[in-house]
Amino acid sequence: xxxxxxxxxxxxxxxxxxxxxxxxxxxxxxxxxxxxxxxxxxxxxxxxxxxxxxxxxxxxxxxxxxxxxxxxxxxxxxxxxxxxxxxxxxxxxxxxxxxxxxxxxxxxxxxxxxxxxxxxxxxxxxxxxxxxxxxxxxxxxxxxxxxxxxxxxxxxxxxxxxxxxxxxxxxxxxxxxxxxxxxxxxxxxxxxxxxxxxxxxxxxxxxxxxxxxxxxxxxxxxxxxxxxxxxxxxxxxxxxxxxxxxxxxxxxxxxxxxxxxxxxxxxxxxxxxxxxxxxxxxxxxxxxxxxxxxxxxxxxxxxxxxxxxxxxxxxxxxxxxxxxxxxxxxxxxxxxxxxxxxxxxxxxxxxxxxxxxxxx
Numbered sequence: 001x002x003x004x005x006x007x008x009x010x011x012x013x014x015x016x017x018x019x020x021x022x023x024x025x026x027x028x029x030x031x032x033x034x035x036x037x038x039x040x041x042x043x044x045x046x047x048x049x050x051x052x053x054x055x056x057x058x059x060x061x062x063x064x065x066x067x068x069x070x071x072x073x074x075x076x077x078x079x080x081x082x083x084x085x086x087x088x089x090x091x092x093x094x095x096x097x098x099x100x101x102x103x104x105x106x107x108x109x110x111x112x113x114x115x116x117x118x119x120x121x122x123x124x125x126x127x128x129x130x131x132x133x134x135x136x137x138x139x140x141x142x143x144x145x146x147x148x149x150x151x152x153x154x155x156x157x158x159x160x161x162x163x164x165x166x167x168x169x170x171x172x173x174x175x176x177x178x179x180x181x182x183x184x185x186x187x188x189x190x191x192x193x194x195x196x197x198x199x200x201x202x203x204x205x206x207x208x209x210x211x212x213x214x215x216x217x218x219x220x221x222x223x224x225x226x227x228x229x230x231x232x233x234x235x236x237x238x239x240x241x242x243x244x245x246x247x248x249x250x251x252x253x254x255x256x257x258x259x260x261x262x263x264x265x266x267x268x269x270x271x272x273x274x275x276x277x278x279x280x281x282x283x284x285x286x287x288x289x290x291x292x293x294x295x296x297x298x299x300x301x302x303x304x305x306x307x308x309x310x311x312x313x314x315x316x317x318x319x320x321x322x323x324x325x326x327x328x329x330x331x332x333x334x335x336x337x338x339x340x341x342x343x344x345x346x347x348x349x350x351x352x353x354x355x356x357x358x359x360x
Contacts, residue, residue, distance in 0.1 A: 021237035022103050023181065024050045024247045026121075026225035028075040031065040032254050033355075038064030040082070046359065048077050049248040054182070054204070055093045060085050060213045061185065063095075069223055070122045070156035072236070076223035079185060084216040092204045093185040093213050095222060098138065098177040098360040100288060105173035107165060107229070109137075114165025119181060120233035122224040123148070124156045125212070132184045132195070132209025135163055136202065138177030138360075142169030143203040145193040150210075158224070160233040166198050175288050177360040181227060185220060186211030249285050255354040257299055257347035263308075266300075266327070266345035266354065271337035277302040277312060278328045279345040287322040287358040297352030302345055304337045312345065325356065 030049040039045070040062050041053035047063045059082060066078040077095065107115045119135070128150050136143035144166070148159035172178045184205035193199050195206035212220045224236050239247075258264045269279035279302075283291075300312040312329050319326040327345060337343060347353065 019103070019237075020228050020234070021226045022099055023097055023225045023227050025244055026223070027073055027236070027238065027244070028065060028077045028223045029241060030245055030248045032248065032252065034064065036065050038062045038078075038080075046252065049252065050097055051077060052096050052098070052359075053094065054096050056091055057085070057093070060093065066221065068124065068221055070124075070158075073122065073223050076122075076124070076221040079212060079220040079222075081213050081215055081218040083213075085186070085213045087186050087188045087211055087214060089188040090190045091186065091188040092191045093187070094133070094182040094204050095185065096180050096182050097225070098180040099227075100360060101138075101172040101174045101176055101178035104171070104178050107171075109165050109171040109179070110167065110169050112167055114167050115229050116162060116164050116231055118160060118162045118228055118230055118233050119146075120158065120160040120224070120226045120228075120236075121183075121222060122156050122158050123150055124154065124219075124221040125150050126153055126217075126219045127210055127212065127215060128153050129210045130206075130208065132187065132192070132205035134182045134184075134193075134203050134205060135179060136182065136204075137169050137171055137179055139170050140202045142166065142198065142200055143193065144198050145195050145203045145206040147195045147206045147209060158233075162231050168198070169200070181225070183222060184209055186213040246285050249283070250288050251359045252355070252357045253284055254356070255281065255347065257297075257350045257352045260350050263301070263346040263348055266347060268342070268344040269327075271304065271339055271341045271343055272328065273339050274336045275314070276329050277304070277309065277337060277343040277345065278326060279343070281318070281325040281327055281354065281356075283322065283324055283356060287356070288360070289358045290320050290322055291325075291356045291358040293318045293320060293325060294355040294357070295352075296355060297349070299347055299349040299352035300345060301348045302337070302343045304341050304343045308346075309337055309343065311348070322358070
């Protein structure tokens with residue numbers, strides 16, 4: 001069976017197993033990058049895992065993980081507007097989850113056998129009225145704008161939108177982005193469209209929807225996001241924390257320093273030459289694609305012959321694959337070892353980390 005067929009067969013309404021919900025981290029419990037620290041996102045930035053922000057103007061709102069949540073949930077993603085921003089025609093601000101083609105291949109979108117799906121979520125806002133969003137393809141040229149209503153301010157409301165599967169458009173079935181789900185925080189007329197119909201163009205929201213960023217201090221919270229096959233929203237697919245974390249780590253994970261003064265082991269290896277200690281960094285799961293790696297901070301060191309060899313200097317780099325990375329250093333600054341001598345890398349403080357990303 002293909003991965004898509006296994007996922008489709010394993011999901012069943014009201015259970016805690018399988019992959020009924022094609023949204024990852026819909027309960028907003030995983031926040032590897034920033035924890036509960038609020039951020040002012042830039043375009044394409046991920047704050048909570050698997051949810052990114054598409055926007056053409058920066059500094060208009062902050063976002064983070066919060067404990068404000070409806071019964072049965074522990075976390076939400078919270079948004080707070082920084083000013084009363086007047087939308088221009090070409091403006092857009094969205095909370096977005098791109099979905100890998102393998103995870104939705106069974107939907108048959110773009111064919112005569114396209115399946116109907118239902119998107120549901122819990123929403124909470126200081127504003128009321130008709131809000132908007134869209135489902136679009138990974139090529140950003142085929143979209144379904146939708147609306148939903150928040151009737152009462154500062155009250156959790158469960159919303160549901162049923163979308164007939166498109167028989168046209170391009171929807172990859174590999175490890176690239178096949179579709180994305182957008183919740184609009186404010187979208188200008190250029191990228192707004194008629195709700196309830198597929199259109200062959202880029203649309204982030206429905207025409208006339210509420211703009212959160214247009215009211216100073218306005219808030220918007222989101223959790224329990226679910227995308228499933230069928231015409232009815234069913235019980236949220238609660239997965240175990242470990243399962244949800246592993247699903248997120250296919251796209252991004254961090255190796256953090258754990259101590260203010262102390263050492264967190266990264267991986268073992270050997271000195272390639274006297275100033276280049278190399279180490280293996282195994283990914284916790286096979287990643288979506290060959291990742292990129294970022295070394296944050298300067299707290300990296302190595303050990304040799306049972307003795308701390310000192311800070312790893314020079315330029316830190318890696319040979320990367322979806323399964324593991326080979327870490328190495330080039331240039332001066334590393335305490336000398338001996339070629340062939342065993343070693344392992346440390347993170348020497350709790351402000352440094354290694355980030356590994358294969359995001360869509």
